[in-house]
Amino acid sequence: MGQTRKILRTTAIGTVSAALLAGPAVGVAPAAPAAAPRTQTQSAAPDVQFVDIEGDGGTVLKANVVTPADADGTRKYPVIVLPTSWGLPQIEYLTQAKQLADSGYVVVSYNVRGFWQSGGTIEVAGPPDIADASKVIDWALAHTPADPAKVGMAGMSYGAGICLLAAGHDKRIKAVAALSGWADLVESIYSRRTQHVQATAMLAGVGYVTGRPSEEFQRITADFFSSDVSKEPGLIAWGKKRSPLTYLDRINANGAAIMLGNAWGDTIFPPNQYADFYEKLTGPKRLEFRPGDHATAEGTGLLGLPNDTWTSTRRWLDHYLKGVDNGVEREEPVRIKSRSTGAYESYPDWKSVAATERKINLDGTKKIYANIDSGANGGVIFLSSMLDQFAKLPPMASIPLLPRLFAAVWKSERYGSEQHVRGTARLHTTLTSTKESGTLVAYLYDVGPLGLGKLVSNAPYTFHGETPGKPFAVDLELFSTSYDVPAGHRLALVVDTVDPLYIEHNPTGAQLTFSSSAADPSYLSVPLRKE
Numbered sequence: 001m002g003q004t005r006k007i008l009r010t011t012a013i014g015t016v017s018a019a020l021l022a023g024p025a026v027g028v029a030p031a032a033p034a035a036a037p038r039t040q041t042q043s044a045a046p047d048v049q050f051v052d053i054e055g056d057g058g059t060v061l062k063a064n065v066v067t068p069a070d071a072d073g074t075r076k077y078p079v080i081v082l083p084t085s086w087g088l089p090q091i092e093y094l095t096q097a098k099q100l101a102d103s104g105y106v107v108v109s110y111n112v113r114g115f116w117q118s119g120g121t122i123e124v125a126g127p128p129d130i131a132d133a134s135k136v137i138d139w140a141l142a143h144t145p146a147d148p149a150k151v152g153m154a155g156m157s158y159g160a161g162i163c164l165l166a167a168g169h170d171k172r173i174k175a176v177a178a179l180s181g182w183a184d185l186v187e188s189i190y191s192r193r194t195q196h197v198q199a200t201a202m203l204a205g206v207g208y209v210t211g212r213p214s215e216e217f218q219r220i221t222a223d224f225f226s227s228d229v230s231k232e233p234g235l236i237a238w239g240k241k242r243s244p245l246t247y248l249d250r251i252n253a254n255g256a257a258i259m260l261g262n263a264w265g266d267t268i269f270p271p272n273q274y275a276d277f278y279e280k281l282t283g284p285k286r287l288e289f290r291p292g293d294h295a296t297a298e299g300t301g302l303l304g305l306p307n308d309t310w311t312s313t314r315r316w317l318d319h320y321l322k323g324v325d326n327g328v329e330r331e332e333p334v335r336i337k338s339r340s341t342g343a344y345e346s347y348p349d350w351k352s353v354a355a356t357e358r359k360i361n362l363d364g365t366k367k368i369y370a371n372i373d374s375g376a377n378g379g380v381i382f383l384s385s386m387l388d389q390f391a392k393l394p395p396m397a398s399i400p401l402l403p404r405l406f407a408a409v410w411k412s413e414r415y416g417s418e419q420h421v422r423g424t425a426r427l428h429t430t431l432t433s434t435k436e437s438g439t440l441v442a443y444l445y446d447v448g449p450l451g452l453g454k455l456v457s458n459a460p461y462t463f464h465g466e467t468p469g470k471p472f473a474v475d476l477e478l479f480s481t482s483y484d485v486p487a488g489h490r491l492a493l494v495v496d497t498v499d500p501l502y503i504e505h506n507p508t509g510a511q512l513t514f515s516s517s518a519a520d521p522s523y524l525s526v527p528l529r530k531e
Contacts, residue, residue: 044069046101056131059120063110066101072159079146082109086158121214133147133166175320177313183277186239194460195503233399257284257320263292265385293385340484354423354527362522366408370506374407374496419485423527438453439504
């Protein structure tokens, strides 16, 4: 099996490399050992070289270096280091690297350890990966015309997480653009004690096909899918070690200017954990959210197509590495794009996104039976949020037809005017279970006149160690969003116990009862934009 994976990796990287290097979207080729002099009719192009860089512990990291066409050894340039995303080869950023070099940067992109042709094993942003980032900076300063006072990092997904972690460990990093990354790995794939099974299974599968999982990664993956609660402390400790939030004090002390970008429907790294992290940063910072799923908001930029996220990234780096007066530091730093209209809105901070709230009272007592999918669900990773991004078609459900034995449903009044949902909806209720463990999933729907519900947001919640028959409080944040509910529609909260996105922990025969009292009323708080 190991030899098969090696063949797959070698064949795939050869095919992808040939396609990208030959394709018009990139328009560059590896530099020859001795390039012929350019004539007056030839356009100057950045120099591209493929190199080996010695990472932590001597591990070889495959990399490419793009330098400005006018580099002649007489001047220094700002340098940007780009760690690759999970499972992608070192040529991932080649188009962006060329464009950055055209504008005066040295760009070093490297394949993170454990993947493709780089050495080592997959450490999942562990200490060796953080040390590798510093080793790549060392190499760039020693072998390219890089300015040691103007070092930046940028990356997508896995590369974004490594950028943030490196910013807490290497003071030389002055600016970071972390796109579709994580700040809290535990809340990303194990939110409210619930395993995000589709997302994690996809990551694990890609890791086995394109890389060499370490023994620790294999053990953690097995523990994650086992649903063995005794393994939970070890899983959480492993995740916290790999979370930039753990190193927040160091990141703030080092003072790098940090831009965070993510998608509302990111099913791998949900937006809430990024927004919470953003609020805790004390240095120069920017937060951008757009429709889509994991890395889909910035993905077209890798092909050289116009892309708002990469445009913002270049403006951020230009100001904080090159000193360009482009006004980015004077703009309101929180910029969001509506899922409904595609219009941009700007705010002075994250808490200002939701200027007010409207509560939906969850009156009465509702009992549901567990272990059965009611028909309400959060969709499928990538596919569902991409349909929402490009076709305005989020997951849907007929609210009147949801079986009330398996789904608890509450509805708001019909709204006379458009409701602009912005930020994070919060559920508070009282739950009584017939078992000590269980899982519920909350969904917020936009319901039209015919009862068809379009998913606005969702979130899972798992509990362990509760006393059967004894009520306890549940407080749950749904995933942050930006969605407009049309006039004449209403909102509906649906709660059931099964969703293909998550692993559920309901024992056979479990029943969940939701209740509300005058002393402790149950409600859903819906965040709304200031009008």
